[in-house]
Amino acid sequence: MDVTVRIRRFNPEAQNNKKPYWQEFTLTNVDETDRVLDLLHRIKWEQDGTLSFRRSCAHGVCGSDAMRINGINRLACKILMRDLGGTKIQVEPILGLPVLKDLIVDMEPFFAHYREVMPFFVNDDPVPADGRERLQTQEDRERFDDTTKCILCAACTTSCPSFWANGKYVGPAAIVQAHRFIFDTRDQAALERLNILAEPNGVWRCRTIYNCTPACPREIEVTRAIGEVKLAIQKGTPHGIIQVHEIKERVVNS
Amino acid sequence: MKIHQFDAVIVGAGGAGLMAALYASKGGANVAVVSKLYPTRSHTGTAQGGIGAALGNKIGDDPNEDKPIYHAFDTVKGGDYLADQNAAKVLAEEAVDSVIELEHMGLPFDRTSEGRISQRRFGGHTLNFGEKLAYRACHAADRTGHMILQTLYQQCIKNNVRFFDEFHVVDVLMNQGVCVGSTAIDLATGEFHVFHAKATLFATGGWGRCWSVTSNAVSLTGDGAAVVMRRGVPMQDMEFYQFHPTGIFKLGILITEGVRGEGGVLINRHGERFMEKYAPKVKDLASRDVVSRAIYMELRNGNGIKGKDYVHLDIRPETVNRYLAEAGESKRIDRDYVEKKLPDILDFCRTYLGVDPVKEPMPIQPTAHYAMGGIPTNVDAEVVTDENWTILPGMYAAGEVACVSCHGANRLGTNSLVDLVVFGRRGGKAIANFVKTAPMTPLPANPTRQIEAEFDRLRRSNGKTKAYVIRDAMQKTMMENVGVFREEKAMQQAIDDLRELRERYVRDLVIDDRGSKFNTDILEAWELGCLLDLAEVTAISAINRKESRGAHSREDYKKRDDEHLLVHTLAYRECDEPYYSGTPDYRLNMDKKVDLSLALEDERFKPKERVY
Numbered sequence: 001m002d003v004t005v006r007i008r009r010f011n012p013e014a015q016n017n018k019k020p021y022w023q024e025f026t027l028t029n030v031d032e033t034d035r036v037l038d039l040l041h042r043i044k045w046e047q048d049g050t051l052s053f054r055r056s057c058a059h060g061v062c063g064s065d066a067m068r069i070n071g072i073n074r075l076a077c078k079i080l081m082r083d084l085g086g087t088k089i090q091v092e093p094i095l096g097l098p099v100l101k102d103l104i105v106d107m108e109p110f111f112a113h114y115r116e117v118m119p120f121f122v123n124d125d126p127v128p129a130d131g132r133e134r135l136q137t138q139e140d141r142e143r144f145d146d147t148t149k150c151i152l153c154a155a156c157t158t159s160c161p162s163f164w165a166n167g168k169y170v171g172p173a174a175i176v177q178a179h180r181f182i183f184d185t186r187d188q189a190a191l192e193r194l195n196i197l198a199e200p201n202g203v204w205r206c207r208t209i210y211n212c213t214p215a216c217p218r219e220i221e222v223t224r225a226i227g228e229v230k231l232a233i234q235k236g237t238p239h240g241i242i243q244v245h246e247i248k249e250r251v252v253n254s
Numbered sequence: 255m256k257i258h259q260f261d262a263v264i265v266g267a268g269g270a271g272l273m274a275a276l277y278a279s280k281g282g283a284n285v286a287v288v289s290k291l292y293p294t295r296s297h298t299g300t301a302q303g304g305i306g307a308a309l310g311n312k313i314g315d316d317p318n319e320d321k322p323i324y325h326a327f328d329t330v331k332g333g334d335y336l337a338d339q340n341a342a343k344v345l346a347e348e349a350v351d352s353v354i355e356l357e358h359m360g361l362p363f364d365r366t367s368e369g370r371i372s373q374r375r376f377g378g379h380t381l382n383f384g385e386k387l388a389y390r391a392c393h394a395a396d397r398t399g400h401m402i403l404q405t406l407y408q409q410c411i412k413n414n415v416r417f418f419d420e421f422h423v424v425d426v427l428m429n430q431g432v433c434v435g436s437t438a439i440d441l442a443t444g445e446f447h448v449f450h451a452k453a454t455l456f457a458t459g460g461w462g463r464c465w466s467v468t469s470n471a472v473s474l475t476g477d478g479a480a481v482v483m484r485r486g487v488p489m490q491d492m493e494f495y496q497f498h499p500t501g502i503f504k505l506g507i508l509i510t511e512g513v514r515g516e517g518g519v520l521i522n523r524h525g526e527r528f529m530e531k532y533a534p535k536v537k538d539l540a541s542r543d544v545v546s547r548a549i550y551m552e553l554r555n556g557n558g559i560k561g562k563d564y565v566h567l568d569i570r571p572e573t574v575n576r577y578l579a580e581a582g583e584s585k586r587i588d589r590d591y592v593e594k595k596l597p598d599i600l601d602f603c604r605t606y607l608g609v610d611p612v613k614e615p616m617p618i619q620p621t622a623h624y625a626m627g628g629i630p631t632n633v634d635a636e637v638v639t640d641e642n643w644t645i646l647p648g649m650y651a652a653g654e655v656a657c658v659s660c661h662g663a664n665r666l667g668t669n670s671l672v673d674l675v676v677f678g679r680r681g682g683k684a685i686a687n688f689v690k691t692a693p694m695t696p697l698p699a700n701p702t703r704q705i706e707a708e709f710d711r712l713r714r715s716n717g718k719t720k721a722y723v724i725r726d727a728m729q730k731t732m733m734e735n736v737g738v739f740r741e742e743k744a745m746q747q748a749i750d751d752l753r754e755l756r757e758r759y760v761r762d763l764v765i766d767d768r769g770s771k772f773n774t775d776i777l778e779a780w781e782l783g784c785l786l787d788l789a790e791v792t793a794i795s796a797i798n799r800k801e802s803r804g805a806h807s808r809e810d811y812k813k814r815d816d817e818h819l820l821v822h823t824l825a826y827r828e829c830d831e832p833y834y835s836g837t838p839d840y841r842l843n844m845d846k847k848v849d850l851s852l853a854l855e856d857e858r859f860k861p862k863e864r865v866y
Contacts (some may be wrong), residue, residue, distance in 0.1 A: 052772045057471055059300070061397075121409075133363070146783075186360065
């Protein structure tokens with residue numbers, strides 16, 4: 001089939017008229033199993049080498065190619081023509097981050113928020129004396145499985161109207177990352193993370209708009225994870241990782 | 255041009271690079287990681303099935319009494335006896351401690367009912383020197399690589415490792431016989447940056463994009479290997495390139511060996527479990543080279559599904575349970591089990607094929623997957639440049655780009671992840687020690703003169719041929735002529751094709767984007783140059799090795815030749831200018847003997863015929 005791809009372009013080095021603009025490309029012999037990434041590659045390779053976008057693994061695992069496709073955040077490598085229906089496609093950069101060139105945005109503010117939530121394992125106890133692994137039950141491991149899937153593609157954060165309105169909000173992805181550690185029985189820094197997320201630009205910026213969950217290419221229940229973090233801030237976590245009295249102490253101390 | 259100075263610079267931010275960075279910085283070195291991608295985009299993240307380590311965790315009723323020496327044996331046998339046995343020993347022994355350490359860093363491994371790290375079966379991994387299949391692959395569902403990459407990146411953030419994200423390394427700098435750093439382009443600005451360092455470690459991954467059907471990311475263009483080769487470092491054992499048996503038909507996307515580890519089977523058009531013919535003992539869990547050849551033989555004999563070039567991989571519970579019962583095993587699986595153990599595989603098949611593997615078998619074909627060869631190193635990740643193991647001071651390599659050689663002629667599944675953490679860690683430690691006493695050798699005069707000239711030339715390219723045309727032709731000839739089965743005439747065809755393509759690349763390329771910022775047009779063209787170099791050295795090394803061993807399977811020399819060829823190939827690129835103004839020659843050295851140190855102590859490690 002023939003397909004028209006309408007792309008939001010921006011050339012930071014344009015001699016004159018340095019504004020974003022729309023450009024249409026027509027492709028022939030497109031298969032319904034072609035990924036949007038395949039189409040972008042064909043445009044870049046066959047028609048216009050200046051078209052710029054990020055990509056790497058091309059099968060939905062590395063998180064490089066989140067973009068807004070027909071108005072919805074998706075990975076270009078994980079959405080096929082048959083998923084979109086129709087023969088007209090519109091592609092633009094994800095929203096809420098500065099556009100650097102064409103579909104490439106500045107990811108630094110996104111990763112800065114990620115780093116804010118202590119996205120790393122903390123356990124200062126000595127390791128087991130037998131030199132082996134720390135033990136964890138299958139149920140405790142299951143508790144945070146969903147949020148281990150995050151690939152930091154930014155599809156959720158840049159679909160969030162609260163983030164669009166206020167770039168200081170840490171955003172869904174950072175909360176997902178915090179969730180992965182807060183609910184891990186082996187980790188010891190849950191309270192610090194909950195403190196960070198209880199700040200004005202933490203979880204309470206989330207108004208449960210629910211854009212993030214359908215945007216996630218890994219099918220993480222993002223809104224649910226945020227809700228669990230909100231609840232943990234108020235009532236402590238299940239399995240007693242954080243007790244209610246610790247939360248109260250925090251409130252009193254602040 | 256900007257100049258940065260660090261004790262150590264790690265090029266590449268996959269598992270090996272991050273592990274090295276972590277250990278070099280823990281050892282007190284001032285470290286920077288330079289990567290053309292954001293670290294979490296690295297290809298380590300796509301590894302699925304598991305990381306091998308002889309933990310010997312009890313699995314169900316199976317005591318699974320495992321030992322590192324069994325892992326070393328499987329690695330040596332899997333490598334068709336070309337692996338350096340000292341390296342295989344280090345790999346197997348340190349795998350145990352490395353995996354435990356990853357768990358201590360927070361890696362969320364799946365758990366056994368006793369709360370220990372869960373392990374699954376994988377091709378070629380056995381107990382007691384081939385007696386029965388081992389549960390050795392430690393896993394986090396089927397996204398083990400993702401969890402390793404995330405965990406190591408998290409730890410680097412915790413340890414304040416300095417990152418230069420989206421800096422594309424395009425040259426390595428030598429002076430006074432020492433590696434003194436590297437040159438990178440800042441993608442955002444197009445500026446050249448020199449990273450002056452006492453130690454530079456290359457962990458840039460592989461070059462699967464030399465072939466048309468590959469599991470490798472689009473960014474796996476072998477840049478690290480190509481830039482050091484152009485500066486005189488040999489490439490070792492380039493003829494050994496692994497085709498993974500199970501890539502999604504046409505797309506090449508990896509379907510983990512863990513599918514077969516969980517009981518999945520390969521089936522031809524007659525509904526026959528054909529691996530019973532080729533590997534009677536371990537069947538579908540023979541090593542990858544054996545299984546890939548078996549699939550090709552089936553296709554050649556007209557046993558492909560619907561007469562096409564694919565076979566089926568079947569993980570439907572009814573199929574798996576039938577074969578488990580036949581084998582007298584007590585394990586049974588159901589739909590939930592498959593969903594839990596292989597969620598990403600199900601997702602890939604549903605997304606890209608519209609096939610639900612719980613209900614239908616998956617169409618698969620072998621896919622270009624992993625370079626056993628690469629930059630020669632010793633077990634401390636120090637780069638060595640000849641058959642006498644002469645060290646090139648200041649240069650290190652680890653991970654897929656390196657050739658230790660612990661994988662020999664064919665890597666076992668899970669051993670790539672082991673390689674990353676074991677030799678990344680050893681490299682990091684070695685660097686931390688080295689920089690304590692090593693001087694900072696000065697940079698050469700005009701360090702970026704040649705590479706800037708090369709990029710100016712590329713930028714001005716105004717011929718008629720687009721880069722993708724050359725790339726497609728290269729991938730096609732490599733797939734047809736330097737693939738799973740090889741013979742003299744076809745490989746010569748590939749060499750001739752590649753030389754003609756190089757000529758077009760130099761004389762007739764056209765570039766659209768003349769800008770500086772995020773000029774991915776030029777960088778893709780530059781990456782193509784790396785691929786052309788690596789494809790050529792692969793084909794030349796392959797045509798020179800007149801035997802069949804591991805992944806290098808020749809129809810005109812079907813036997814392994816241990817009498818003459820228990821040696822590594824070292825290929826030196828010789829060219830007046832390091833870049834593309836001339837046609838390079840390759841000088842091959844076949845004097846580097848395989849280390850057989852384990853065989854000296856234990857008969858069982860002596861090379862013998864490989865049967866699975």
